[in-house]
Amino acid sequence: MSQEYVERVFEIVKKRNPGEPEFHQAVYEVLQSIKPVLDKHPEYEQASLLERLVEPERQVIFRVPWQDDQGRIHVNRGFRVQFNSAIGPYKGGIRFHPSVYLGIIKFLAFEQIFKNSLTGLMMGGAKGGSDFDPKGKSDSEIMRFCQSFMNELFRHIGEDTDVPAGDIGVGGREIGFMFGQWKRLTNRFTGVLTGKGLSYGGSLVRTQATGYGLIYFVDEMLKDRKTSFEGKTVVISGSGNVAIYAHEKASQLGAKVVAMSDSNGFIFDKDGVDLQVIKQIKEVEYKRIKEYLNYKPSATYQEDCFGIWNVPCDIALPCATQNELDGNAAETLIKNGVIAVGEGANMPCTIEAIEKFVEAGVSFGPAKAANAGGVATSGLEMAQNSQREMWPFEEVDRKLHRIMVDIYSTAKNAAEEYGAPGNLVVGANIAGFQKVAQAMMAQGLV
Numbered sequence: 357m358s359q360e361y362v363e364r365v366f367e368i369v370k371k372r373n374p375g376e377p378e379f380h381q382a383v384y385e386v387l388q389s390i391k392p393v394l395d396k397h398p399e400y401e402q403a404s405l406l407e408r409l410v411e412p413e414r415q416v417i418f419r420v421p422w423q424d425d426q427g428r429i430h431v432n433r434g435f436r437v438q439f440n441s442a443i444g445p446y447k448g449g450i451r452f453h454p455s456v457y458l459g460i461i462k463f464l465a466f467e468q469i470f471k472n473s474l475t476g477l478m479m480g481g482a483k484g485g486s487d488f489d490p491k492g493k494s495d496s497e498i499m500r501f502c503q504s505f506m507n508e509l510f511r512h513i514g515e516d517t518d519v520p521a522g523d524i525g526v527g528g529r530e531i532g533f534m535f536g537q538w539k540r541l542t543n544r545f546t547g548v549l550t551g552k553g554l555s556y557g558g559s560l561v562r563t564q565a566t567g568y569g570l571i572y573f574v575d576e577m578l579k580d581r582k583t584s585f586e587g588k589t590v591v592i593s594g595s596g597n598v599a600i601y602a603h604e605k606a607s608q609l610g611a612k613v614v615a616m617s618d619s620n621g622f623i624f625d626k627d628g629v630d631l632q633v634i635k636q637i638k639e640v641e642y643k644r645i646k647e648y649l650n651y652k653p654s655a656t657y658q659e660d661c662f663g664i665w666n667v668p669c670d671i672a673l674p675c676a677t678q679n680e681l682d683g684n685a686a687e688t689l690i691k692n693g694v695i696a697v698g699e700g701a702n703m704p705c706t707i708e709a710i711e712k713f714v715e716a717g718v719s720f721g722p723a724k725a726a727n728a729g730g731v732a733t734s735g736l737e738m739a740q741n742s743q744r745e746m747w748p749f750e751e752v753d754r755k756l757h758r759i760m761v762d763i764y765s766t767a768k769n770a771a772e773e774y775g776a777p778g779n780l781v782v783g784a785n786i787a788g789f790q791k792v793a794q795a796m797m798a799q800g801l802v
């Protein structure tokens with residue numbers, strides 16, 4: 357019965373959102389997983405719950421005009437998709453990348469609903485962004501763009517309405533510029549954005565949170581296999597915020613990270629990738645990862661970022677972008693003996709790749725559970741802002757660790773309860789969905 361309902365809703369999604377394959381993919385994965393819950397709750401179909409769940413509550417698309425350093429005028433497109441507010445104010449990052457279009461923002465906002473639900477905190481799902489490319493832009497150009505972006509966005513957000521954060525291309529610098537403009541436009545100082553600098557309301561550990569949280573989550577997966585990070589070889593794609601702090605925590609736990617990448621290519625260092633060098637190149641100089649060879653000539657560089665999955669490893673952590681690890685890459689990793697895969701990025705593995713990992717008995721941590729540490733710590737930043745307090749590093753880190761352990765056991769228990777033991781994809785989708793579904797049912801037809 358649920359099969360027919362799910363298929364019907366998926367057809368509506370495809371028809372109503374043509375040309376948005378990433379959104380279709382994200383919806384498909386969730387709908388397939390939650391069928392056992394729908395069988396148990398026929399009232400959901402009667403209330404057209406899924407039809408409502410797959411339609412964003414609000415979508416805003418706007419013009420972002422800005423001037424470069426030569427005085428030339430450019431026009432980009434801005435987005436904010438406020439997908440679901442059943443369990444709290446909308447919450448989700450902002451992405452600046454040339455590949456951004458409505459379908460990407462919609463898939464990310466949809467995933468965010470269930471991820472935020474899994475954290476146990478009161479946060480609804482949203483996402484925003486622009487097709488603006490920050491690469492090669494000066495600080496002044498970035499500032500003018502961020503200010504122009506906020507000139508429209510400010511109407512739609514607020515500390516109890518919608519609280520954006522960073523994502524690809526949006527880090528501390530961009531959040532600072534956007535916060536400054538929001539304050540100027542509204543004459544208010546509140547926690548309207550998270551990922552803020554520590555001098556104006558940011559939370560300790562927010563910078564590290566997604567990467568650290570990913571490692572805490574994968575550590576739980578490894579414990580269930582009666583092993584740990586100690587002595588393991590790790591490959592991490594990307595070299596941005598998530599990748600860097602995943603490296604930091606994995607290394608602290610005794611692992612050796614041998615490869616990292618950016619969108620141009622990947623480096624391999626058999627002695628272990630030197631994190632201080634990566635931080636210097638990526639956080640200070642904003643340069644390409646091949647610069648690593650200038651510091652470590654014994655390392656190698658290859659001009660194909662997807663080739664990173666050919667590097668043999670025990671643990672693979674895709675932390676760059678969506679659909680970066682496909683079925684062929686999964687086969688290679690399995691052949692090379694991978695035992696665990698944790699998604700640091702959002703939807704980095706294709707559906708085919710996930711199926712291969714699950715089939716091969718590889719422990720697989722899906723993004724909406726494994727990378728929820730970032731938004732969870734954003735939730736903690738909101739709590740600190742509301743209290744006008746700043747908690748010490750150890751306290752936030754302890755709370756983050758607790759949340760990741762809880763997410764793991766929640767997903768694992770849900771998978772067991774609904775007949776898919778060990779399948780954290782199914783478990784995370786079901787656990788995330790249940791809370792949102794209950795709240796939507798309780799709140800009537802909205």
Ligand code: NDP
Nearest residue numbers: 523524525566594595596597598618619676677701702730
């Ligand atoms: P950053 O912008 O800091 O880093 C992104 C990294 O991925 C860079 O190394 C970038 O390389 C690489 N990358 C981007 N696009 C591509 C591409 N098309 N192909 C190959 N590599 C690419 O972003 P984050 O680290 O913040 O985000 C990474 C992922 O994690 C995203 O999927 C994001 O949605 C997800 N995420 C982030 C959270 C956070 O708190 N930051 C929270 C939860 C999820 P280059 O510099 O060459 O572009």
